[in-house]
Structure formats: C-alpha cells, structure tokens
Amino acid sequence: MEHFDVLIVGAGLSGIGAAYRIQTQSPDRSYAILEARTAIGGTWDLFRYPGIRSDSDMFTLGFPFHAWGGKAIADGPDILAYVNETAATYGIDKHIRFGQRVARASWSSETAQWTVETEDSAYTCSFLYCCSGYYDYDEGYVVDFPGQADFEGKVIHPQHWPADLDHSGKRVVVVGSGATAVTLVPAMAATAEHVTMLQRTPSYIASRPAADAFADRLRRALPEKLAHRIVRTKNIALSTLTYNAFRKFPGPAARLLNRMAARQLPASIPADPHFTPTYKPWDQRLCLVPDSDLFRALRRGTASVVTDEIERFTRTGLLLKSGAELPADVVVTATGLRxxxxxxxxxxVDGRPAPVSETFVYRGLMLSGVPNLAWCVGYTNNSWTLRSDLSSQFVARLLNHLRATGTDICLPEIEPAEYAAPRRPVVDLSSGYIQRAAAILPRQGPNGPWRLRQNYPRDLVTFRFGPIDDGILHFTRRTA
Structure with missing residues (x-):
C-alpha cells in the first residue's frame, strides 16, 4: 500500500483548491487525490444538461489564487475548463489517481493512520480530507409518479442527461422550481415548441447581469490578479450585506423580490401565486437567472409556468390535481438531488463503526470523535468556494501544528452537555433535499465551534488567525 501524508477525496473545485493549499502552505507533506470518476471537475464534469451554469458569481466561486477571466455568471463548460486549467497550471493534475472510488476508511490510533480502501486498491495516510461535496453522484432524487410507465414520451432526470436527446420542436414539461429548473427552461425554450415549468410551490428568483461591467472595466485598467482581488472583495462584501439584510428584514426582502419578478412577467402570468413563495427569503437558496433569461422566455411565450401538483402521468402527458392536463413529449424531473x-x-475508528450521523461538526469541517479527518463543506448563502478555501487553509495550518508540536493525532471532542442539546442538521435550510437527508448527515451544535455559521468575514478571521489548540481540538501522539 502506498502511504501519503494527506489523501484528498475528490478532484472537483474543492479538491483542486485543497491540493493547492497543501502544496503551498504545508509543502513538506506528500499528498494524492483519489477521484472516483475518470476526469477532473466534479459537479461541473458530471452535469451536462442544457444551459448548466453557475448560480454564484465566478469571482467568488473561482479560486482566489487563480484569476477568473470570463463573465461573472459562467456556463458549465467554461467552469470545467477553468478547473482543468488550474490543476494543470499548478501541477496538481499529476497527483490525481482516477477511477478510485473510496468505499471504506479505517483509523488506527496505534499507527495514527487511516487505511483507505477503494474498489481495487488500498492506501494509507496520516490525514484524510474529504472534498467530494455532499451530493450523491450516482443518482439524483427521483419521484415515482403514478402512471409513469404509461407515458409514451421520454422522462429524464437532469443528473443523467442523454447526450443524444433532441428536444427541438417538442413539447417539454420541466417538473420543479429550483436552480436546475430555472436554468433548463430558458435553455430548452430556445428550440422546443414550448416549455412548461410545472411547480408545486414557487421559489424566490432574482435576476442579475451575466457580465460584470465593473469587473470588465477594472480588468482593462489594472493587472489581472489585482483586478480579480478587488472584484472578489467587492462581491463578497455585497453578497454578505445582502444576505444579512434579507435575513434581518424578511418581510421587506420578500416584497422586493416579488416586485422585481412582477415587473418582468407578462400580463398573462401573475406573480401571485407563481412567484410568491410562502417561506422567507434564504430559508431556501435564492435562485439566480442571468440577464433575465427565464423572464424573457416567459414574455416571448416560448415558456410558461403552472403551479399545481401531478395526479398521474398519462399516455400523452400529465394529469394535474386541478383536473388540467399538460401535453408533453419530454418530461424533465428536476425534482432535486440526493x-x-x-x-x-x-x-x-479503532475497529468500531463511526456513523457520521452521530457526530457533530467542529468548525464546520471536522467530526467529533473522528481523528485526523476533515470534510470540506461550502456555504449555502454564498459561493461554495469561499468556505471550502478557508477550510483548506485551516487544514494546512493544522498539519503544520501537528508537525511543530511533534504530535500525530488531532481529535475534536464535544462535551456531554453540548451533545445532549437539540440537534440541528449541518446544512440548516428548509429545502426538500436537505430535509430528506437530515437523518444521515452530521449535526451542528448550539454555539461555539460546533455551530456552522454562514458568515464569511467571521470564518475568515477564525480559520486564518484563530488558535489551533483551543482546548476542544485535542492533540496526542500515537500509542505504538
């Protein structure tokens, strides 16, 4: 078995960023990346549905150490090319082992090592860093609608988009109202006969320009890296202030989003009920549409919105609970992810199963009772990479602390009183895909380092400058 100081699981945005931080901030550590698929990119290599794009601006979703040179709201293929370019630029691609799906990991306190088993190989490492996100890459969330077998058209889930699908001139129904649905509808409406977005409940939707005019002007006037840093700082500040204002004043925020949507809708589509959610802004993630593409498709009449529930599939479409029927040649079930x-x-851990659902997250990245392991999780209210990069910088600091103190093991331990407190899922949103997974995810505690806060400025200070040895993270030497 090969041994590495650090094994990184996943070669997507998080894994490539983690590798950069380890090789630059803890350069004396050997590392490898284990990637289950045959390509770099993670989410951006897996999803191939029409119109796939970022729903965060690329100046914050991109890496702080590798400037982004395209439009602010980027298409999926451009993001994939950027991730591959970053890996090649810094030599990270040479550390990737493809086709290595990790199945099991066993910790031994005697050797202070993980034994990591893939489907056909095994490795040992001193520190295991899971950068595979929290989506199931094998399958999405699929609803077994009544009568689906009777439907004579095609039923497709966005996670497994067929490369040979031609929807030109077809009647398409997209089931869902989240980020995937609002991306698919305008993209498919460009060539389909008509696209209907069928939603059970609406989502908050905001428009913004795909290009950042300020960033474009700045890049013409300043060196690329400096311009990138300034735009990134500006966008972080703006998104943080907007989120905090929306959470503090949900009523005015909801009315503002509803008015913005109503101004862009045709007279035939009222904002209530189709664009008036019942939850507060940011109880679920805000959907972003660049250059108002969804609203433009609705105004052109190539797309429409129906708020209703599916009674059953029919031979030629969908029968709704209201009694209405939607004819369809293609039904896209954008019903969510697992x-x-x-x-x-x-x-x-030392021969005993360590179920993740029984653990609490320490600083949003380590698990109580599990040594020398970190899990990279990004923000839900901001760009994923903002938090994943801070997590990787903290892991590099942690590795350096272990070396400097001559210790081998770092273990976060939670007090019994905090463990007994009411449990909250690690991702604290009301979205269906999160609620469905609440029982299998680790928990967050009520306060302190056991609380995962959606606060980039606070995390920036804590992760970069906060004490490593804080009395909760315990450091020891191996027993053998």
Whole structure:
C-alpha cells in the first residue's frame, strides 16, 4: 500500500483548491487525490444538461489564487475548463489517481493512520480530507409518479442527461422550481415548441447581469490578479450585506423580490401565486437567472409556468390535481438531488463503526470523535468556494501544528452537555433535499465551534488567525 501524508477525496473545485493549499502552505507533506470518476471537475464534469451554469458569481466561486477571466455568471463548460486549467497550471493534475472510488476508511490510533480502501486498491495516510461535496453522484432524487410507465414520451432526470436527446420542436414539461429548473427552461425554450415549468410551490428568483461591467472595466485598467482581488472583495462584501439584510428584514426582502419578478412577467402570468413563495427569503437558496433569461422566455411565450401538483402521468402527458392536463413529449424531473455525507465512505475508528450521523461538526469541517479527518463543506448563502478555501487553509495550518508540536493525532471532542442539546442538521435550510437527508448527515451544535455559521468575514478571521489548540481540538501522539 502506498502511504501519503494527506489523501484528498475528490478532484472537483474543492479538491483542486485543497491540493493547492497543501502544496503551498504545508509543502513538506506528500499528498494524492483519489477521484472516483475518470476526469477532473466534479459537479461541473458530471452535469451536462442544457444551459448548466453557475448560480454564484465566478469571482467568488473561482479560486482566489487563480484569476477568473470570463463573465461573472459562467456556463458549465467554461467552469470545467477553468478547473482543468488550474490543476494543470499548478501541477496538481499529476497527483490525481482516477477511477478510485473510496468505499471504506479505517483509523488506527496505534499507527495514527487511516487505511483507505477503494474498489481495487488500498492506501494509507496520516490525514484524510474529504472534498467530494455532499451530493450523491450516482443518482439524483427521483419521484415515482403514478402512471409513469404509461407515458409514451421520454422522462429524464437532469443528473443523467442523454447526450443524444433532441428536444427541438417538442413539447417539454420541466417538473420543479429550483436552480436546475430555472436554468433548463430558458435553455430548452430556445428550440422546443414550448416549455412548461410545472411547480408545486414557487421559489424566490432574482435576476442579475451575466457580465460584470465593473469587473470588465477594472480588468482593462489594472493587472489581472489585482483586478480579480478587488472584484472578489467587492462581491463578497455585497453578497454578505445582502444576505444579512434579507435575513434581518424578511418581510421587506420578500416584497422586493416579488416586485422585481412582477415587473418582468407578462400580463398573462401573475406573480401571485407563481412567484410568491410562502417561506422567507434564504430559508431556501435564492435562485439566480442571468440577464433575465427565464423572464424573457416567459414574455416571448416560448415558456410558461403552472403551479399545481401531478395526479398521474398519462399516455400523452400529465394529469394535474386541478383536473388540467399538460401535453408533453419530454418530461424533465428536476425534482432535486440526493445528499450524502463524506461520499458514502464507511468509517471505523479503532475497529468500531463511526456513523457520521452521530457526530457533530467542529468548525464546520471536522467530526467529533473522528481523528485526523476533515470534510470540506461550502456555504449555502454564498459561493461554495469561499468556505471550502478557508477550510483548506485551516487544514494546512493544522498539519503544520501537528508537525511543530511533534504530535500525530488531532481529535475534536464535544462535551456531554453540548451533545445532549437539540440537534440541528449541518446544512440548516428548509429545502426538500436537505430535509430528506437530515437523518444521515452530521449535526451542528448550539454555539461555539460546533455551530456552522454562514458568515464569511467571521470564518475568515477564525480559520486564518484563530488558535489551533483551543482546548476542544485535542492533540496526542500515537500509542505504538
């Protein structure tokens, strides 16, 4: 078995960023990336549905150490090319082992090592860093609608988009109202006969320009890296202030979003009920549409919105609970994703199973009672990479602390009183895909380092400058 100081699981945005931080901030550590698929990119290589794009601006979703040179709201293929370019630029691609799906990881306190088993190989490492996100790459969330077998058209889930699908001139129904649905509808409406977005409940939707005019002007006037840093700082500040204002004043925020949507809708589509959610802004993630593409498709009449529930599939379409029927040649079930913890890796610690659902997250990245392991999780209210990069910088600091103190093991331990407190899921949103996974995810505690806060400025200070040895994270030497 090969041994590495650090094994990174996943070669997507998080894994490539983690590798950069380890090789630059803890350069004396050997590392490898284990990637289950045959390509770099993670989410951006997996999803191939029409119109796939970022729903965060690329100046914050991109890496702080590798400037982004395209439009602010980027298309999926451009993001994938950027991730590959970053990996090649810094030599990270040479550390990737493809086709290595991690199945099990076993910790031994005697050797202070993880034994990591893939489907056909095994490795040992001193520190295991899971950067595989929290989505199930094997399958999305699929609803078994009554009568679906009777439907003579095609039923497709966005996670497994067929490369040969031609929807030109077809009647398409997209079931859902989240980020995937609002991306698919205008993209498919460009060539389909008509696209209907069928939603059970609406989502908050905001428009913004795909290009950042300020960033474009700045890049013409300043060196690329400096311009990138300034735009990134500006966008972080703006998104943080907007989120905090929306959470503090949900009523005015909801009315503002509803008015913005109503101004862009045709007279035939009222904002209530189609664009008036019942939840507060940011109880679920805000959907972003660049250059108002969804609203433009609705105004052109190539797309429409129906708020109703499916009674059953028919031979030629969908029968709704209201009694209405939607004819369809293609039905896209954008019904959500499945969440998993640590890429479904089975953990054991000193021979005992360590179920992830029984752990609490320390600083949003380590698990109580599990040594020398970190799980990279991004923000839900901001760009994923903002938090994943801070997590990787903290892991590099942690590795340096272990070396400097001559210790081998770092273990976060939670007090019994905090463990007994009411449990909250690690991702604290009301979205269906999160609620469905609440029982399998680790928990967050009520306060302190056991609380995962959606606060980039606070995390920036804590992760970069806060004490490593804080009395909760315990450091020891191996027993053998």
């Amino acid at each position: 969440m998993v913890a640590l890429g479904k890796i089975e953990l054991t």
